[in-house]
Amino acid sequence: MSAGGATGLEALPPLSHVIAAHGLAPRKSLGQNFLLDLNLTAKIARQAGDLAACDVLEVGPGPGGLTRGLLTEGARHVLAIEKDPRCLPALAQIAGAAPGRLTVLEGDALAIDPLAHLTPPIRVVANLPYNVGTELLVRWLTPEAWPPVxxxxxxxxxxxxxxxIVARPGSRAYGRLAILAQWRCDARIVMHLPPGAFTPPPKVSSAVVHLAALPAPRYPADAHILERLVARAFNQRRKMLRAALRGAAPDIEDRLVAAGIAPTDRAETVDLERFCALARLMPGAG
Structure with missing residues (x-):
């Protein structure tokens, strides 16, 4: 990044001043918890690796703390999607300090297709609003074609x-999200953040997860069959699988055994490889 670009970003006022100047009190209805420590936002940006040759999609930038981090760390171009119109003047100020490197779209990330504004290679880096984070992740993990954009x-x-997201079989956290993520990605937690890092402090701690797309799924399976199967299995996670999957196939016990799963097993004990094996044995599998 050029020295001029760095100077422009460094000349921006502290985020606390930006929030005060633009009246940006975080709104619970939008799932907003702002991260004001620019050392922390730069550290999060670095978890995404070298961004110099990448376009970055950021959802929910708010007053732009992470946006600044991404640009300071050298992102080629950042596309920020922000639902709260109050934040747009603050983001415009950042765009002015990094000419040609930040595009801001006002709107709901669940309703906007960002691809027209991005050039591969593309990385997604975001402090996701709590109320849409999981839904966005599932969408990114379940595109029609793989590898994803x-x-x-x-x-x-x-x-x-x-x-x-990173849970292993046998743990209470293990479920549909772990299987969706780990089937097609390497997933790991790379940072932990306490409530006090945010304004306002949420009631829970936060963590940053890094997911790297695999060139192909870890084990062969039809995506739609696997998703339906896993959703059904974990919807009644306390039941034995022969009961939880009753109705999925008339001879479900035989199919479970053929996949290396005991009919008396519960979903939380079955690893990804065996779920994929079962998906290949289900009706409709090619």
Whole structure:
């Protein structure tokens, strides 16, 4: 990054001043918890790796703490999608300090297709609003075609959600989210953040998860069959699988055994490889 670009970003006022100047009190209805420590936002940006040759999608930038981090760490271009119109003047100020490197779209990330504004390679880095974080992650993990348009996801969640993404079989956190993530990605927690890092402090701790897309799923399976199967299995996670999956196939016990799963097993004890094996044996599998 040029020295001029760095100077422009460094000349921006502290985020606490920006919030005061623009009346940006965080709104619970939008799931807003702002991260004001620019050392922390730069550290999060670094977890995404070298961004110099990448376009970055950021969802929910708020007053732009992480946005500044991404630009300071050298992102080629950042596309920020922000639902709260109050934040737009603050983000415009950042765009002015990094000419040509920040595009801001006002709107709901669940309703906007960002691809028209991004050039591969693409990485997603975001402090996701709590109320849409899981839904966005599932969308990114379940595109029609794989590999996806993005290379990596570096996302902040409530710690409980982060632990569900990286959970292993046999743990209470293990479930549908772990299987969706680990089937197609390498997933790991790379940072922990206490409530006091945010304004206002949430009631729970947070964590940053880094997901790197695999070139192909870890084990062969039809995505739609696997998703339906796993959702059904974990919807009644306390039941034995022969009961939880009753109705999925008339001879479900035989199919479970063929996949190496005891009919009396519960979903939380079955690893990804065996779920994929079962998906290959289900009706409709090619």
């Amino acid at each position: 993005w290379e990596t996801l570096t996302l902040m969640f409530q710690r409980e959600v982060a632990e569900r």
